[in-house]
Amino acid sequence: MIEEKSTALKEKSLKKAPTGIAGLDEITYGGLPEGRPILVCGSAGSGKTLLAMEFLVKGARNYGEPGVFVAFEETSEELTENFASLGFDLEDLEAGNRLIIDHIHIDKSEIEETGEYDLEGLFIRLGLAIDSIGARRVALDTLEVLFSGFQNETILRSELRRLFRWLKEKGVTAVVTGERGEASLTRYGLEEYVADCVILLDNRMEEQIATRRLRIVKYRGSKHGTNEYPFLIEEDGISVLPITSLSLEHEASAERISTGIKRLDTMLGDQGCYRGSTILISGTAGTGKTSFAARFCKAACKRGERCLYFAFEESPSQIIRNMRSIGIDLQPYIDSGMMQIDATRPVTYGMEMHLIDIRRSMETFGPDVVVVDPISNLSNAGTDNEVKQMLTRLIDHMKLRNVTVICTSLVDHDSAECVNAQGISSLMDTWIKLRFFESDSELNRGISVIKSRGMEHSNQIREYLLTDNGIEIQDVYLGPAGGLLMGSARAAMEAKELAEAAAQNKAVAQRKRELENKLKSLDAKITALDSEYDKEKEELKRLISEDKLRCEGLEDNKKEIASIRKADTSE
Amino acid sequence: MKSEVQSNEEPASAEPDTLPDQETYILRLYVAGQTRKSLTAFANLKKICEEHLGGRYRIEVIDLLENPQLARGDQILADPTLVRKLPPPIKKIIGDLSNTERVLIGLDLRQME
Numbered sequence: 254m255i256e257e258k259s260t261a262l263k264e265k266s267l268k269k270a271p272t273g274i275a276g277l278d279e280i281t282y283g284g285l286p287e288g289r290p291i292l293v294c295g296s297a298g299s300g301k302t303l304l305a306m307e308f309l310v311k312g313a314r315n316y317g318e319p320g321v322f323v324a325f326e327e328t329s330e331e332l333t334e335n336f337a338s339l340g341f342d343l344e345d346l347e348a349g350n351r352l353i354i355d356h357i358h359i360d361k362s363e364i365e366e367t368g369e370y371d372l373e374g375l376f377i378r379l380g381l382a383i384d385s386i387g388a389r390r391v392a393l394d395t396l397e398v399l400f401s402g403f404q405n406e407t408i409l410r411s412e413l414r415r416l417f418r419w420l421k422e423k424g425v426t427a428v429v430t431g432e433r434g435e436a437s438l439t440r441y442g443l444e445e446y447v448a449d450c451v452i453l454l455d456n457r458m459e460e461q462i463a464t465r466r467l468r469i470v471k472y473r474g475s476k477h478g479t480n481e482y483p484f485l486i487e488e489d490g491i492s493v494l495p496i497t498s499l500s501l502e503h504e505a506s507a508e509r510i511s512t513g514i515k516r517l518d519t520m521l522g523d524q525g526c527y528r529g530s531t532i533l534i535s536g537t538a539g540t541g542k543t544s545f546a547a548r549f550c551k552a553a554c555k556r557g558e559r560c561l562y563f564a565f566e567e568s569p570s571q572i573i574r575n576m577r578s579i580g581i582d583l584q585p586y587i588d589s590g591m592m593q594i595d596a597t598r599p600v601t602y603g604m605e606m607h608l609i610d611i612r613r614s615m616e617t618f619g620p621d622v623v624v625v626d627p628i629s630n631l632s633n634a635g636t637d638n639e640v641k642q643m644l645t646r647l648i649d650h651m652k653l654r655n656v657t658v659i660c661t662s663l664v665d666h667d668s669a670e671c672v673n674a675q676g677i678s679s680l681m682d683t684w685i686k687l688r689f690f691e692s693d694s695e696l697n698r699g700i701s702v703i704k705s706r707g708m709e710h711s712n713q714i715r716e717y718l719l720t721d722n723g724i725e726i727q728d729v730y731l732g733p734a735g736g737l738l739m740g741s742a743r744a745a746m747e748a749k750e751l752a753e754a755a756a757q758n759k760a761v762a763q764r765k766r767e768l769e770n771k772l773k774s775l776d777a778k779i780t781a782l783d784s785e786y787d788k789e790k791e792e793l794k795r796l797i798s799e800d801k802l803r804c805e806g807l808e809d810n811k812k813e814i815a816s817i818r819k820a821d822t823s824e
Numbered sequence: 825m826k827s828e829v830q831s832n833e834e835p836a837s838a839e840p841d842t843l844p845d846q847e848t849y850i851l852r853l854y855v856a857g858q859t860r861k862s863l864t865a866f867a868n869l870k871k872i873c874e875e876h877l878g879g880r881y882r883i884e885v886i887d888l889l890e891n892p893q894l895a896r897g898d899q900i901l902a903d904p905t906l907v908r909k910l911p912p913p914i915k916k917i918i919g920d921l922s923n924t925e926r927v928l929i930g931l932d933l934r935q936m937e
Contacts, residue, residue, distance in 0.1 A: 355896065357899060357901065358899045359899070359901065363913070363914060363915055363916050364916045364917070364918060365915070365916065365917040365918070365926055365927070365929060365930030366917075366918050366919050366926070367917055367918070367919040367920070367921050367922060367923040367926040367927050367930065368864075368865075368868075368919035368920040368921060368922035368923055369861055369919055369920045369922070370861065370902040370903060370904060370905075370918045370919040370920065371861070371902065371903050372901055372902055372903070373856035373888070373902075373903035374854060374856065374888060374895050374900035374901045374902055374903050374905060375901040375902075377856060377888045377889070377892045377895050377903075378892065378895040378896060378900070378901070380892065381892040381893060381895070399901075402901075403902070403918075
């Protein structure tokens, strides 16, 4: 029952005409109110005409809703030319009866007003245009020209009121543009007549960087995003960026990928980081942030993943050269198209343009790994708040695509690191901190994992070297006081250990030799004894045989004597 | 009223070098249906022309309800609108033409003082 009611209500609720403008449909939850007038106001050059035209063009092209563009300021030819650069072929749309551009020219100097009149001519003209192609959308750009064309404001205002009512009756979705006024939204108070939906465009300069912003001032009968949304005028029209991403619903991958440095993988729970996670490498100048990022890229390319590298400090060739000097050769991957380096100066354009740029590059390149080096440099392109907002959106955008993001962050000095990186650390899944350790008048580099969501990670600070063969994380040597030994202290410790080992080896050899000698001498003794034994044995034998002979001789003698004596023998 | 008309005779007669006698005014009155305003405008126009142009004028009345496509050509927004097609330049007078003075100024029949 309740469900039935809610669906019935839903059917009754406001229908929306999708604008087809990137991002705008998101923040209006579906588009502009169908069949109602919408006021778009903004100062000169804020993009009103473009918004109105894009609404019509997208309507005609994508949603099968023909449109009538009433231009009070520019001629049809001018509009056609201007929009050709945005890829809007107005002539083609006109030829296909999907668009009518009606230029209304008002020259006050050739108009004389005498007595009562109304604007029926405008209604008839508009009505004809709408009916001739069955237009569902109308743009009036900008209606305020009427105020300079006609003197009788009373008539004009009542006619405007009639016009908006008439547009509603016609059931067309009408975008009406108006120049921004001093105290009111529009110079002539058009907002008074358009009660349904008002969009405000703004082009502000902040620290010499221009950012366009869009805000939905009101939208009767619909929820809508209430923030100021930055937008861009790009090659293909307007692109609005919702600041707060609408959801946190990306799938988290359980796949682990290597950082390219075996020992770093070990520090990260033995398996490296998660695919699709965000990794922050922070460190002071010269700690090797870029090297870590480049190493990661190389490993990713080797695995067959595509890497997109946004460099805000160095040119591509400089990065390649520098990385080659530490044994990380990226050139082959660039040549094979596995890797792409996009280098721009952050101050070249505003924050939003960077975001758009990054997004667009991502769309065309389709990376698995994205490096932003360094993310801290982007803060030059906007205020802290803007940077954070942009990064939030950027990271959400990437996470949705399961792209692994490596951001490097330059910090001024170690103590300020927390302050600086805190803004973005909440967006990061893994935070690797590189820093210099000063001891014994040396600077040595140490790496530690501050956090790594969803995995065990090492708590050990490790020393690493940037060598010809890349990044080498060293063995851990603890000093007598328990501190990590680095640099020459570590080398000394290593040497000492080596020396100790050598000494020990020597001692063992010595002892071995001694024992061997002893054995040898024992051997010799055994031989000597053996021979003595043999000698004695020989002697004994001889003695026995001699004795025997002597005994036999005695017997013989006795026998002889007996025979001589003729005496009895003993036998 | 009368004196105004008379005083107009002089510039009109002094004009032949810029406005030859044989030059005909072609006036087009755009209206949207037979409304009170349009009828008033037509009546006012007729009167003014008779008084100031003698026979040197032609009035075309265009009903935009019947020929809406004609609104575009002469850039018609207001109803009623009087367009002086000839002599050039094109002049537009909007409203029911109840202010004769302004109509005359609009038609260049009276010099601005």
